[in-house]
Amino acid sequence: MDHYIDLQLRPDPEFPAPQLLNALAAKLHRALVSLQAEDIGISFPKHRTKGAGLGDTLRLHGTQARLQALMQAGWLSGMADHLQASPSQTVPADAQFRVVRRVQAQSNADRIRRRQMKRHGWTEKEARARIADSVEQQLALPYLTLRSQSTGQHFRLFIEHLPCQPAPVAGPFNAYGLSSTATIPWF
Numbered sequence: 001m002d003h004y005i006d007l008q009l010r011p012d013p014e015f016p017a018p019q020l021l022n023a024l025a026a027k028l029h030r031a032l033v034s035l036q037a038e039d040i041g042i043s044f045p046k047h048r049t050k051g052a053g054l055g056d057t058l059r060l061h062g063t064q065a066r067l068q069a070l071m072q073a074g075w076l077s078g079m080a081d082h083l084q085a086s087p088s089q090t091v092p093a094d095a096q097f098r099v100v101r102r103v104q105a106q107s108n109a110d111r112i113r114r115r116q117m118k119r120h121g122w123t124e125k126e127a128r129a130r131i132a133d134s135v136e137q138q139l140a141l142p143y144l145t146l147r148s149q150s151t152g153q154h155f156r157l158f159i160e161h162l163p164c165q166p167a168p169v170a171g172p173f174n175a176y177g178l179s180s181t182a183t184i185p186w187f
Helices: 017-035 064-071 109-120 124-130
Strands: 003-009 041-043 057-062 083-085 096-103 143-147 154-161 183-186
Touching (some): 017 057, 017 064, 041 096
Antiparallel strands (some): 003 057, 003 083, 041 057, 096 154
């Protein structure tokens, strides 16, 4: 991961930045799936940890060749008026590294109960007795709101930027450009 491209949203009176960022992330997801790209990561250099905000910039990380292949795939059609894409640039030599990962919360006690009923053959009464409402987690992380291609339902993709570290860790990225182990350059 020696290169990056910044995709910065332009201010738009009709669409708020989070809505445009959601659309951009959905298009990127489809492009990464199409390219079967496990070697392109993302980050949000202007994210805020307090107050759910990812900022107005999505940064793509990868090799120069891989980023060029992504950008030539035409996945940004329809977004040209809403963003400014930087040219592919070399990562600064003094960059640190960090993991940018998806965090999933057990956010719905009823869904957890239904899953356990199906998995273990419990009755609804047994599931209610064994799984209290207090198992629900609320995350205070920034997120994208996306729509599942398979179910059509909207879901929140919570994103966490882990602390910086001095050395990179190689590994695959998922179809959203996130990884629980691999790092991206941070500067």
